[in-house]
Amino acid sequence: MRFNKTTSPYLHNENNVSAVMKRVLLALIPGTLVYCYFFGWFILVNITIACITAVASEALMLALRKRPIKPYLSDYSAVLTACLLALALPTLAPWWLIVIATLFAIIIAKHLYGGLGYNPFNPAMVGYVVVMISFPQHMTQWLTAQHGLDLWQTLQLQLFGITPASVQLDAITSATPIDSLKTGLSLQKPISEYIQSPLFSFSQGTGWEWIACGFTLGGLWLLYKRVISWQIPAGMLLSISAMAIIFSLINPDQYAGPIFQLFNGGTLLAAFFIATDPVSASTTPKGRFIYAIGIGVLTYIIRTWGGYPDGIAFAVLLMNMAVPTIDYYTQPKVFGARKP
Amino acid sequence: MSTGQPIGEVFIPSKLVLPLQQHIGEASECLLKTGDKVLKGQVIARANGYVSVPLHAPTSGTVTAIDKQAVPHPSGLDALCVTIEPDQQDTWIDIETPSDYKDMDPSALRNRIRDAGIVGLGGAGFPSFIKLNPGARTAIDELIINAAECEPYITCDDMLMRERAAQVLQGIQVMQHALQAKRCIIGIEDNKPEALKALSDSLQQAGIDSIELQAIPTIYPAGGEKQLIRVLTGKDTPSQGLPLDIGVVCQNVGTACAVYEAISHGRPLLSRIVTLTGDGIRQPANHEVLIGTPIDEFIQHAGGYQDSVKQLIMGGPMMGFNLGTDQLPIIKTTNCLLALPQAADSGSKNAMPCIRCGACMEVCPASLLPQQLYWHAFARDFDKVQDYKLFDCIECGCCSYVCPSQIPLVQYYRFAKTEIWAQERDKIKSDHARGRHEFRLERLEKEKQERAERMRKKKAALQTSKGKKPAADDKKDAIQAALARVKAKQQGKPAQGQNTDNLTAEQLQKIQEIDARRAKQKSGETDTGKKPDTNHTVE
Numbered sequence: 100m101r102f103n104k105t106t107s108p109y110l111h112n113e114n115n116v117s118a119v120m121k122r123v124l125l126a127l128i129p130g131t132l133v134y135c136y137f138f139g140w141f142i143l144v145n146i147t148i149a150c151i152t153a154v155a156s157e158a159l160m161l162a163l164r165k166r167p168i169k170p171y172l173s174d175y176s177a178v179l180t181a182c183l184l185a186l187a188l189p190t191l192a193p194w195w196l197i198v199i200a201t202l203f204a205i206i207i208a209k210h211l212y213g214g215l216g217y218n219p220f221n222p223a224m225v226g227y228v229v230v231m232i233s234f235p236q237h238m239t240q241w242l243t244a245q246h247g248l249d250l251w252q253t254l255q256l257q258l259f260g261i262t263p264a265s266v267q268l269d270a271i272t273s274a275t276p277i278d279s280l281k282t283g284l285s286l287q288k289p290i291s292e293y294i295q296s297p298l299f300s301f302s303q304g305t306g307w308e309w310i311a312c313g314f315t316l317g318g319l320w321l322l323y324k325r326v327i328s329w330q331i332p333a334g335m336l337l338s339i340s341a342m343a344i345i346f347s348l349i350n351p352d353q354y355a356g357p358i359f360q361l362f363n364g365g366t367l368l369a370a371f372f373i374a375t376d377p378v379s380a381s382t383t384p385k386g387r388f389i390y391a392i393g394i395g396v397l398t399y400i401i402r403t404w405g406g407y408p409d410g411i412a413f414a415v416l417l418m419n420m421a422v423p424t425i426d427y428y429t430q431p432k433v434f435g436a437r438k439p
Numbered sequence: 440m441s442t443g444q445p446i447g448e449v450f451i452p453s454k455l456v457l458p459l460q461q462h463i464g465e466a467s468e469c470l471l472k473t474g475d476k477v478l479k480g481q482v483i484a485r486a487n488g489y490v491s492v493p494l495h496a497p498t499s500g501t502v503t504a505i506d507k508q509a510v511p512h513p514s515g516l517d518a519l520c521v522t523i524e525p526d527q528q529d530t531w532i533d534i535e536t537p538s539d540y541k542d543m544d545p546s547a548l549r550n551r552i553r554d555a556g557i558v559g560l561g562g563a564g565f566p567s568f569i570k571l572n573p574g575a576r577t578a579i580d581e582l583i584i585n586a587a588e589c590e591p592y593i594t595c596d597d598m599l600m601r602e603r604a605a606q607v608l609q610g611i612q613v614m615q616h617a618l619q620a621k622r623c624i625i626g627i628e629d630n631k632p633e634a635l636k637a638l639s640d641s642l643q644q645a646g647i648d649s650i651e652l653q654a655i656p657t658i659y660p661a662g663g664e665k666q667l668i669r670v671l672t673g674k675d676t677p678s679q680g681l682p683l684d685i686g687v688v689c690q691n692v693g694t695a696c697a698v699y700e701a702i703s704h705g706r707p708l709l710s711r712i713v714t715l716t717g718d719g720i721r722q723p724a725n726h727e728v729l730i731g732t733p734i735d736e737f738i739q740h741a742g743g744y745q746d747s748v749k750q751l752i753m754g755g756p757m758m759g760f761n762l763g764t765d766q767l768p769i770i771k772t773t774n775c776l777l778a779l780p781q782a783a784d785s786g787s788k789n790a791m792p793c794i795r796c797g798a799c800m801e802v803c804p805a806s807l808l809p810q811q812l813y814w815h816a817f818a819r820d821f822d823k824v825q826d827y828k829l830f831d832c833i834e835c836g837c838c839s840y841v842c843p844s845q846i847p848l849v850q851y852y853r854f855a856k857t858e859i860w861a862q863e864r865d866k867i868k869s870d871h872a873r874g875r876h877e878f879r880l881e882r883l884e885k886e887k888q889e890r891a892e893r894m895r896k897k898k899a900a901l902q903t904s905k906g907k908k909p910a911a912d913d914k915k916d917a918i919q920a921a922l923a924r925v926k927a928k929q930q931g932k933p934a935q936g937q938n939t940d941n942l943t944a945e946q947l948q949k950i951q952e953i954d955a956r957r958a959k960q961k962s963g964e965t966d967t968g969k970k971p972d973t974n975h976t977v978e
Contacts, residue, residue, distance in 0.1 A: 107752075108756060116843050434669075
């Protein structure tokens with residue numbers, strides 16, 4: 100009798116790429132639901148716009164690159180990039196802004212570098228930085244919580260820029276806590292004044308802290324499921340907290356404390372979902388920790404002293420560049436390398 | 440699935456095909472020719488070189504062919520085999536009645552084990568006697584008996600321990616004696632409670648307290664030699680090193696049983712236990728099979744295939760290799776035959792790109808970075824691959840098993856290894872050629888110089904021979920040398936007592952004592968300040 104010839108091993112577990120991506124998407128749900136609770140339909144509309152753009156551009160690029168479309172589309176990696184991008188962009192970002200960011204992320208940052216697995220930079224963060232630099236004024240259009248707009252009004256506003264008659268656009272936009280802190284500091288007001296204002300508290304704030312909690316919940320589940328490794332969130336959160344503690348001890352009037360830094364500006368979303376993108380992150384255990392510490396420190400520096408409202412995207416991209424070097428110098432000791 | 444029935448009895452097939460190479464090292468050298476009659480246990484091929492063992496006829500019969508045939512090897516190449524047609528009489532050759540192993544010295548034991556053709560039966564097939572020869576300088580602390588049998592499906596060691604625990608233990612004692620090992624530990628995975636119980640019962644019955652039995656957690660690849668040693672002793676075998684370097688020797692339980700047969704009964708290795716299993720098999724079970732039995736005949740005898748069978752693997756599902764056909768013989772290292780209904784897609788059809796998730800790294804027993812190895816192997820960057828310690832990879836298959844992108848990682852590592860080996864061979868070859876060329880140039884140059892020198896000397900000789908007589912000079916020299924020799928003898932030779940040839944030990948000692956005293960006195964005269972230390976000089 101004759102048989103087929105292949106090579107060992109002949110067993111494989113059930114895991115596959117789309118299962119990994121699906122788990123990450125599932126983990127985003129709690130944070131997104133909290134987002135919806137505070138800010139209404141906007142985020143879902145934005146996610147939908149981003150996803151449609153991402154899937155369409157992914158299919159187009161796969162066809163142009165003569166790759167099989169179905170297996171690659173069903174890996175959910177493009178959808179995940181789109182969701183992360185939509186969650187990172189301002190709530191009131193116009194639809195074309197989301198489309199541009201997504202197209203850039205998928206076409207340039209992902210496929211022109213070789214597609215899934217080959218992109219040295221986090222695609223979502225590349226898309227984010229492109230629109231952040233190109234359209235700075237649109238990147239500050241955040242929504243106030245509890246604005247009271249229904250789905251129809253939301254769609255009209257997002258897709259056609261039609262503000263409902265009953266409300267003024269100015270009335271429903273507001274700065275994020277990080278932005279207003281920065282503005283306040285530039286007006287020489289001490290930080291304690293802001294920290295006590297309702298914008299910054301769990302109980303009566305605008306909800307950002309609760310959204311961050313939602314993402315944390317999803318992130319912890321991913322850790323439990325071993326989809327992400329603990330080194331990246333731990334390294335990033337530790338380093339941001341350490342920086343915040345050091346500087347707020349030096350000058351509490353000038354620098355916000357660790358709680359503020361952790362729960363605002365997407366720190367937790369980034370720590371659990373963005374910095375953990377395996378493709379562009381470091382891949383050794385020690386290297387992941389170093390990589391995450393780098394992101395935390397850079398984020399704090401850009402946030403505190405830089406010209407941009409938040410530094411996470413830049414911090415992630417900068418550390419992406421350092422990954423090959425980090426990986427090379429942080430190889431674990433092989434079995435038997437330690438002296439007996 | 441294959442432990443439900445006792446080990447199947449040996450049967451004699453219609454022919455036996457015995458490859459001359461069934462072990463790591465040099466192939467054996469055939470001693471017979473076509474048409475020769477052989478008896479069971481007769482040597483049909485002798486060891487060729489140190490890393491080699493002899494091969495025996497598993498039953499009596501006639502040699503019908505000595506030619507190249509397909510053998511079970513991943514390369515799929517043909518190799519020289521001896522084919523025997525059994526006469527179904529199963530007549531033994533006269534075997535020496537062996538003496539008690541405790542009276543034999545280790546080297547005699549090793550020779551016997553070698554002569555019995557015993558190789559590692561765990562799957563690698565390294566001649567066992569070599570591992571039992573640690574050399575004079577290395578003391579062996581531990582003899583580890585590998586009973587982990589960590590690969591799924593394989594149960595031949597499990598069944599062997601259940602049914603032949605006493606023999607296994609005796610074989611272990613022989614090996615412990617040969618090694619003079621201080622400790623002996625049997626490592627067995629805790630998913631084999633029956634085998635564990637059988638061993639501990641027979642340990643108790645025999646009252647053996649020199650062998651420890653340790654259950655270890657069932658985690659693949661716990662049966663890897665270095666992994667097992669770490670689990671049992673906490674010692675790490677150095678990277679690129681041998682267990683011997685840390686005073687440990689590791690042997691398989693099956694080997695232990697074969698050693699018992701060889702030492703206690705004088706029987707060479709003629710058969711082994713093979714697990715026949717998988718969803719492609721009608722009656723999964725273990726069988727004792729003669730070495731050389733054709734696989735197709737064996738499987739028919741043991742119940743046959745299911746209709747759904749699609750592939751046949753020799754070894755386990757993680758590290759085995761699959762066979763293109765079943766018209767191949769069972770050899771000394773065939774521990775398992777696994778028939779599966781579906782062809783596993785380990786080809787690159789389903790593979791997605793690596794997303795660097797690091798799942799492979801987390802499971803790698805050698806603490807490598809499989810994702811980086813893959814990346815550089817894929818790019819054919821063989822220097823980088825070695826930077827990432829490719830040659831510490833044991834090809835256990837864990838990385839491929841967990842890879843979410845279903846990349847056949849191990850295949851890439853094998854590819855990189857063979858490429859690097861090929862490059863090294865080429866380099867050695869070209870170095871050799873260059874060396875030869877340089878040597879030739881040197882030799883030509885030397886010959887030229889020698890010729891020139893000879894010519895010069897001849898010329899000089901021709902010129903001088905007309906004048907002096909060189910012979911007179913020579914004579915003078917010889918006389919002077921002889922005189923010098925005599926002088927040297929008279930001065931330099933120490934005064935020696937007469938009649939000192941046949942002395943007893945006591946007398947010698949006395950003389951030494953007297954000499955010592957004299958020396959002491961002499962030294963006391965010269966250096967009066969110090970009192971000589973009597974204790975030291977006398978005793």
